[in-house]
Amino acid sequence: MPASKTTSPKTVLELHVNNHPGVMSHVCGLFSRRAYNVEGIACLPEGGGETSRIWLLVEDSNRLNQMVTQVTKLQDVHRVNRHPGNHQVFGQLRDIMTS
């Protein structure tokens, strides 16, 4: 995860999504097709496994609003929350990767 390569401000998007094998491709495909870099991804099923949550570490550029709108349009995405870039999900991942 090249988190330190760029110093521009980061945001963490938290997506509540349906949990089936295609959802990850829909989400990642959307970001790559619209040429928006995703620097980190974490994903876990929740509840009974019907839904899952995806956290994306992305750059906080002026196109972020557009990306959030586009990702919200995906049929399998129920909700999108925004968090500051230092959200603990990736902090802890970083600790694991550097240990």
Next chain:
Amino acid sequence: MKRMTGAEATIRLLERQGIHIIPGIPGGTNLPLYDALSHSEQIRHVLARHEQGAGFMAQGMARTSGTPQVFMATSGPGATNTLTALADAKLDSVPIICITGQVPTSMIGSDAFQEVDIYGMSIPATKHNFLVRSAEELLTVIPEAFRIAASDRPGPVLIDIPKDVQTAMLEFEQWPEPGKPNPLPPFSWDDIEKAAKMINAAQRPFLYIGGGVVQSGASELARALAEKTSIPVATTLMGLGALPSDHPLCLGMLGMHAAPCTNLLLEESDLLIALGVRFDDRATGKADQFCPGAQILHVDIDPGELDKIKTPLLGITADAKQVLESLLPMVEKRPRRQWSERVSRLRHSHPLDLPRADDIMAPYGIIQAVSKLMEDDDIITTDVGQHQMRTAQAYPFRRPGRWLTSGGLGTMGFGLPAAIGASLAEPERTVVCFSGDGSLMMNIQELATAAEHRTNVKIVLTNNNALGLVQQQQELFYGNRLFASDYKHSPDFAAIARGFGLPAVDLDGHPDPEGELKRIFSEQGPCLIHLPVNASDGVYPMVPPGAANREMIGGAEHACI
């Protein structure tokens, strides 16, 4: 209790959605579906000659009816052949549903014969897609697919059904409700009031309307707004027909091949009322120089379109028709005398010049001659190239929803199968397909389908034995180095058409081309009309790709205004 196979359930669900025609091609993995389809009394299957053709036929039906239409393909190559038609539908917001067969679930991922990951491949080409994992799922997936295809901004949906899901037995109590579009999104009165204020305060407003207006059935209201407020109207390629071309406020298309006056007047406007448009670069030219002095009021059903290219002062995510209904009583009736005078002055000084428009043997003339034989509700399709842009410029559009062209993707090969689809949907109408030799050869096999079903499709082929629009770009932007854009061999299209079972006429050297054309249009059934033209006859004016709209080549760009 109902008991049937997944394939039978699928066909019944399609019947319940009101489907009457399905174009497609069978193969190993969708034969259970085809077997079930053969028992349907409601649905007629149209055997296409290529899956891309089937997809464009479905588009032809969907674009004319406004409702989701279905086509079918087998797995592997059948499925990959559908992708262009799907991507085309995505960019032009057309509700079509592609049902592909897939290898049995147990073999998915094993590189089985004719296995491709069409689910993965179609993600960026569709609005949504499904890989069905059990026969039970069909009961939710099929209505969902129709709901998604038709809701909000319409678009294509793919349903991939493995063969074992088609043959599995399914038991259930009740049919699900057919899928219907979502209710339209709510919008606020505040925004309508703000919009009305902006319009009432504007000195030089412009209406910029697109496919969204046509699709939401808002054309009449857009016209009423323009008339009440005396605001001139420019349409996108997709918006042609929303206003009759000869309407006094209609300035035709904007952008790359617009009338010079239209692009120049847009530059002067102080308020751009953008309805159901997406600020496509073919319409705006260089986006940051588009309407430099104008505030923007943008209405679109897709929130992703607001603030994507241009930041509006006011953006409203809503259905264009509903917005116009609320807005219309709130805007002031105004003559806007100064602006109207300016508009009519530029219209006269910088009109669209259509060379030899009254010569039936000329590229623009044939379009106008054909238009005289067409009724208001008849349907026009095109392929992609000079002939397409000429039709957009010269055809006197009279009604919305009668103009079928590949706008966003610009797909050569669209015209003929889309015309067949339109004709299947509305057999009582005449459908004319304006095509070029390059484009026609991209789905020429569908001549067989046109002949087989005796669809009333008249193909008007302006043949320059070249990729005309490519040559035009090479002439203008690549030092006139024409390369790989002319054909060394010229096929005999009339003989080819006859070979497929269509009558064909060559207007070249014909003693009475007008009479001949009239005869052809008075007869039912398909026909190919061949007319040789020069590849060097360009389409002008032209804004170079990436340039600002004021930089029109061949327009009267230097004249003082």
